[in-house]
Amino acid sequence: MTLSMWLLTIILVGLVVLLVKFQQHTTAIFGSVLVLIFALGWVDSETLLGNAANEGLATLVLLILIAYALEKTSILTQLTRSLFSKSERSSIVRTISFSGISSALLNNTAVVAAMISSIQKNPQVNTARVLLPMCFAATLGGTMTLIGTSTNLVVNSMWVKQGHDAIGFFDLTPIGLIVFLLGAIVLYFTSLMLPKKEMVEEDVEEYFVEAKLESTSSLVGKTVEEAGLRNLVDLFLVEIIRSDRLVRPVSHSQMLRAGDKLLFSGNVKKIQVLDQFDGLKLFAHKTGLLTQELTEVAIKQDSNLVGKSLKETGFRAKFDAAVVAIRREGEQVSGKLGEVHLRAGDLLLLATGTDFASRDNLRKNFYILSGVTPDNMISGWREKLVMVGFVAMIIGSVVTGRSLFDLSLFLFAALLFTGCISVDEIKRHFPVSIWLIVVSALSLANAMQAVGMDGQIASFAANSLSGYAPVWTLLGVMVLTIMITELLTNNAAAALMFPIAYSLAIGMDVNAFPLILAVCFGASCSFISPFGYQTNLMVYNTGLYKIKDFVKVGGLITVVYTLVCVIMIPIIYPF
Structure with a gap:
């Protein structure tokens, strides 16, 4: 080996050591290298x-941003409503199935986040028995398509950079589907090994929110359950006010009527979910003020508002603001929002106009506490555009053979032009970390070529592995990738292993695609450690699991997962 090869080897070893020791600084470490x-x-x-702007990497970025737009629709909320039944076994089957299938098309982190909340709120199942299988099923489901996990897209970008055609949308599906089905069976039975625990719910500030059902709404004449208002994530329908009559508690069979005032309690960051229901308008919508950015205030002891209702104060004209929600410590607010008599210490969430900050009566009446940004959602024709456009993109890619980059660019442009995703959201959700890791990995592969290390690896493969069946090399690549992904992260593992796997294939003079798929699947095989992948960490913290829970369930899943991949990859994509 030359001096340059030894120096690059030292850099690669140092990279791995630093990534293990400082996982929270992955982006900075790759950037420094x-x-x-x-x-x-x-x-x-x-x-x-060229590495920073190659087609595969651009496709990755576009698809991640499109997936974010899809997460803003009501699809997850709608689908999670029918997951749970009184039977724990039935609930686990439904949860595993939904989590896996959803993660094949949506970001699995978003799927897990949405389902954690649904599981927490459901009293019919023990959360600890369902939570970990749901999380692992999401990981398994992500292996079924090209966009199921960012890892597949990272590998695809590196594969395209080598001059190959992009990996097809469903090229991973035959293997990923078998992995998911067998993994789901294992999860069903291993869930019995998990202890029964009660999950600690996230501490959220529960506000009182009012929405009115307009006469033109398609919800009129439906029951609460039929309308989908029974199992909202982080919002609970507390009462209905109908012609000055209070309906409380609200049963699932309660019929909805035009003009009903629906009163919700829960996490105010989720209030824009209500916008996705036809003809359901928030109290603040009467004023014409938007609820994209909210301001939280507390009413002062000597405020002129104390003892008066919102209607009596002329709140909108006085402050150029509308009350979106009210919270009162130690007491649940009841009745019409506009008729609630305010008290000192009441917390109000305000949708503010452009003149709000200049009003000279703010300091006299309020303590300005903070700004609150609700989780942004889309509804109506924009929601349909995102869903139909996403399905059309997938079908178009499969039927026409047009590159996923072309179709995702067209869809992204349509979403941006129609306001389904904003420039600010693009800035906030641009995957800088993944982008920099991929650029660094591609550049490392170029460095290996420049110093001749790829040839050295190929020579090793030609001399030392020529007498062995390629499947053993595939097994070695997969096991090594799994070890790295458990120690580091899935994207880092894929970035580090791709050039090694590719060079081994060149040296053995075999089709490189099976070994590249071993990197794809190996990098997604993160089940043994709660720290290997972000969804694992989410349920680990929330579900009060111990590391041994991950080891005993995740260990068996890892064995089955590895065996299926090693057997199926060479059968479907021969060397």
Whole structure:
């Protein structure tokens, strides 16, 4: 080995050590290595810019942003409503199935986040028995399509950079489907090994929110359950006011009528979910003020508002603001929002106008506490556009053979032009970390070529592995990738293992695609450690699990997962 090869080897070893020791600084570590190999001249500026803007990486970014727009629709909320029954076994089957199938098309982190809340709120099942199987099923489901997990997209971008056609949308499906089905069976039975615990619910500030059902709403004449208002995530229908008559508690069979005032309690960040129900208007909508950014205030002891209702105060004209929700410590607010008599210490969430900050009566009446940004949602024709556009993109890619980059670019442009996703949201959700990791990994592969290390690995494969069946190399690549993903993260594991797997295939003179798929599936196999993947950490903290719970359930899943991949990959994609 030359001096340059030894130096690059030291850099790669140092990269792994730093990633293990400082996992929270993954982006900075990869970025530093990128600068270092550029400074050493192993990668020139033209190559670096090509890596930063290659088609595979651009497709990855576009699909992640499109997936975010899809998460803003009501699809997850609608589908989670019928998951649970009084039977724990039936609930686990439904949860595993829904989580896996959803994660094949949606970001699995978003799926897990939405389902955690639904599981927490459901009294019919023990949360600890359902939560971990749901999380693992989401990971398994993500292996079924190209966009099921960012790891697949990372590998695809590196594969395209090598001059190959992009991985097809359903190229991973035959293997991923078998992985999911067998994994789901294992999860069903291993869930019995999990202890029964009560989950600690997230501490949220429960506000009192009013919405009116308009006469034109399609919900009129339906029961509460038929309308889908029974199992909202983080919002609970407390009471209905109908012609000055109070309906409380609200049963699932209660019929909805035009003009009903529906009173919800819960996490105010979820209030925009109500916008997705036809003809359901928040109290603040009467004023014409938007609820994208909210201001939280507390009423002062000597405020002129104390003892008066919102209607009596002329709140909108006085402050250029409308009350979206009210919270009162130690007491649940009841009745029409506009008729609630305010008290000192009441917390109000305000949708404010442009003149709000300049009003000179604010300090006299309020303590300004903070700004609150509700979870942004989309509804109506925009929601339909996102869903139909997403399905059309997938079908178009399969039927026409047009590249996923082209179709995702068209859909992204349509979503941006129609306001389904804003420029600010693009800035907030642009996957900078994944982008930098992929650019660094591509540049490391270029550095390996520049110093001849890829040839060294290929030579090793030709001399040392030529007498062995390629399936053993596939097994070795997969096991090593699994080990790295458990120690680091899935995207880092894929980035580090791709050039090694590709060089091994070149040296053995075999089809590289099976080994690349081993990297895809191996990088997604993160079940043994709660720290290997973000969804694992989410349920680990929320579900009060112990590491041994992950080891005993995740260990068996890992064995089954690995065996299925090693057997099925060479059958479907021969060497």
